[in-house]
Each structure stands twice: as C-alpha cells, then as structure tokens.
Amino acid sequence: MSSEAPFLEIENLTVKFGGLTALDNVSLKVPQNSVVSLIGPNGAGKTTVFNSISGFVQPQSGEIKIAGQKTAWPKTHKLAALKISRTLQGVGLFSGITALENVMLGSDHKYKAGIVKDLFGLSGRIDRQLRDSAMAQLERFGALSLADKFPHELSYPDTKRIALARALISEPELILLDEPAAGLGQDDIDELAETIRQLKKSCAVLLVEHHVDFVGEVSDQVYVLDFGRIIAAGDFESVKKSPEVLAAYLGGEVGHA
Ligand SMILES: Nc1ncnc2c1ncn2[C@@H]1O[C@H](COP(=O)(O)OP(=O)(O)O)[C@@H](O)[C@H]1O
Ligand SMILES: [Mg+2]
The missing domain is CATH 3.40.50.300 (P-loop containing nucleotide triphosphate hydrolases)
Structure with a gap:
C-alpha cells in the first residue's frame, strides 16, 4: 500500500x-x-x-x-x-464464557475454530499463543484480574474495557x-x-x-x-x-x- x-x-x-x-x-x-x-x-x-x-x-x-x-x-x-475491527453500540459480550475467552474470540487467528471447540469442551487444546495475546490485551487495560470473571460479574466500565480488548486482539x-x-x-x-x-x-x-x-x-x-x-x-x-x-x-x- x-x-x-x-x-x-x-x-x-x-x-x-x-x-x-x-x-x-x-x-x-x-x-x-x-x-x-x-x-x-x-x-x-x-x-x-x-x-x-x-x-x-x-x-x-x-x-x-x-x-x-x-x-x-x-x-x-x-x-x-x-x-478492520469494530465494537458494537452497547456491549455485546458472550455471557456464558469468561472475560479472557471473550477477548480470545476477537481473534482472526487460524486456531480460532479450534478455540471455539475448546470453549465448548469439544477438544483438549487451547492455543497458548492466543491465550497469551489475550492476556496481553487485558494487561493493557489493567484488567488481568478480570480474566476468569464472567460478564455478569463485571462492572459496566469493565465490560466496555473487555469489549475493546476483544476488538484489538486482531491487531x-x-x-x-x-x-x-x-x-x-x-x-x-x-x-x-x-x-x-x-x-x-x-x-x-x-x-x-x-x-x-x-x-x-x-x-x-x-x-x-x-x-x-x-x-x-x-x-x-x-x-x-x-x-x-x-x-x-x-x-x-x-x-x-
Ligand atoms: N436496518 C434499518 N432499516 C430501516 N431503517 C433503518 C435501519 N437502520 C437505520 N435506519 C434508519 O436510518 C436512519 C439513520 O439511522 P442510524 O444510522 O442508526 O442513525 P444514528 O446512528 O446517527 O443515530 C434512521 O432514520 C433510522 O431509523
Ligand atoms: Mg447510532
């Protein structure tokens, strides 16, 4: 370009x-x-x-x-x-999975299909690299401690942070x-x-x-x-x-x- x-x-x-x-x-x-x-x-x-x-x-x-x-x-x-990535008007996190898993789902990583299976317990391996980059996004927002929380456990500003982290993981x-x-x-x-x-x-x-x-x-x-x-x-x-x-x-x- x-x-x-x-x-x-x-x-x-x-x-x-x-x-x-x-x-x-x-x-x-x-x-x-x-x-x-x-x-x-x-x-x-x-x-x-x-x-x-x-x-x-x-x-x-x-x-x-x-x-x-x-x-x-x-x-x-x-x-x-x-x-190109976007956040939606409103928040739009998936409710049954953790903050970390929500961020991972924002990835266009080639392993994403495998991750979706992992999230639903269908296969054994979650790609380490993707988990690490999701953790890095959480860290960027000072939100590492939120990794294992579910959306309903988060404050509204925190859900917005997680939604932004999810939009950014695909760089x-x-x-x-x-x-x-x-x-x-x-x-x-x-x-x-x-x-x-x-x-x-x-x-x-x-x-x-x-x-x-x-x-x-x-x-x-x-x-x-x-x-x-x-x-x-x-x-x-x-x-x-x-x-x-x-x-x-x-x-x-x-x-x-
Ligand atoms: N999918 C849709 N079908 C029909 N009308 C729509 C649709 N999306 C938006 N509109 C209409 O188009 C106009 C612009 O809407 P929108 O882009 O949502 O405005 P804004 O985001 O600036 O508030 C409004 O009159 C809205 O009602
Ligand atoms: Mg609008």
Whole structure:
C-alpha cells in the first residue's frame, strides 16, 4: 500500500431503507494513525456508516477504498482480513464464557475454530499463543484480574474495557468505535480518551460519539452528519463554529461545548 493513502476512503455513499434515504452522498477519509469522529443528532446516519463499512447494510451506491485500493463493500466475515475491527453500540459480550475467552474470540487467528471447540469442551487444546495475546490485551487495560470473571460479574466500565480488548486482539489497522463513552462516568471517559490517544500510534480510529467534549479532546478530524448528509468537516474548533452545525443542533450540545 501507499503509505500516503488514507487507510479508509469513502466516496458518495448512499444508503436507502425503503423510501428513507439514511445516507446521501457521504464522503469521508480516515488517514492512518488518526482519530476521525462522526457526530450528529440521533437518526443522522452515523451507525449506518459503520454498518456499510462492516457489511451489515448494502449501500445503494458509493465507493470504498482501503489503503488506497478501490474494493467491494466489505462482507462481515472479511473484515478481519481487511484489518478492520469494530465494537458494537452497547456491549455485546458472550455471557456464558469468561472475560479472557471473550477477548480470545476477537481473534482472526487460524486456531480460532479450534478455540471455539475448546470453549465448548469439544477438544483438549487451547492455543497458548492466543491465550497469551489475550492476556496481553487485558494487561493493557489493567484488567488481568478480570480474566476468569464472567460478564455478569463485571462492572459496566469493565465490560466496555473487555469489549475493546476483544476488538484489538486482531491487531486492526482501523477500529470503528460506536459510542464507546456512552454510560461511562468522567473518570472512565478520561481513561478512554487516553486509551484512544495510545491506540492512534498503532491504528486509525473512526469514532461515533455523543460526548462532545470527549470528541473535541481525541479527534484529529470531525465530520458532522445531519439527515444523512455531511454538513461540516474539519477540526473540532472550526466545525463547532459552523452555522450549519449550530443550526442542526439548535443550540444543543455542540453550541454549549
Ligand atoms: N436496518 C434499518 N432499516 C430501516 N431503517 C433503518 C435501519 N437502520 C437505520 N435506519 C434508519 O436510518 C436512519 C439513520 O439511522 P442510524 O444510522 O442508526 O442513525 P444514528 O446512528 O446517527 O443515530 C434512521 O432514520 C433510522 O431509523
Ligand atoms: Mg447510532
């Protein structure tokens, strides 16, 4: 790949659900080692951008380039091979297995099929290397002591840490984070901001988030969506002052940030 090309480039993405145009000619770029945020009112189409990139919805039109290469819109099961990972809005850990096993399941490792069998007691061997890398992810989040706990035994912020560790074990070049700060208190949001600043050293981040101060703190670039269209793009300070953005939020969050 060209080292100059953005990791992800979307051009003129349009998604329709029946008569509703959820995204209307959306274009955006996520440069390597940068944090790009997508903000906008509820229903603006933010999650639909993620769903288009990750194969959950089929766009009507538009192009996607990954590492400078024009490609088909990714299928869900091809994401790991494309070095793209995502966390879901909400948490989404598997409840019957431990935190460590949840992190291991995020791997696209060739032994994954064997691990799934191991988890359900169908074969004897769990790959040592994969377990070690899952432990390393837990350590990165200060969560080693959580390894053997089940999701229902974890605090909400801890489940979010585990979900992020699971998304990172495949060593993605792009991670899509849908509202990672939702439901967190200020201390955990500050920790998440630090995690994202660290993440940017090894991958690109595309972030959807309602906490505007947090977005301002971590983002290199911000795109504002409203009714499926990009109404402003640029650094946070300039976007915040855009008349279109102020109008879209009607003096709401952004206007007060
Ligand atoms: N699978 C779907 N089927 C039908 N309509 C959908 C679907 N997903 C999203 N929408 C609609 O598309 C619009 C954008 O939704 P979404 O991307 O979830 O917005 P956001 O994440 O910005 O709140 C909304 O009007 C929503 O109701
Ligand atoms: Mg959403």
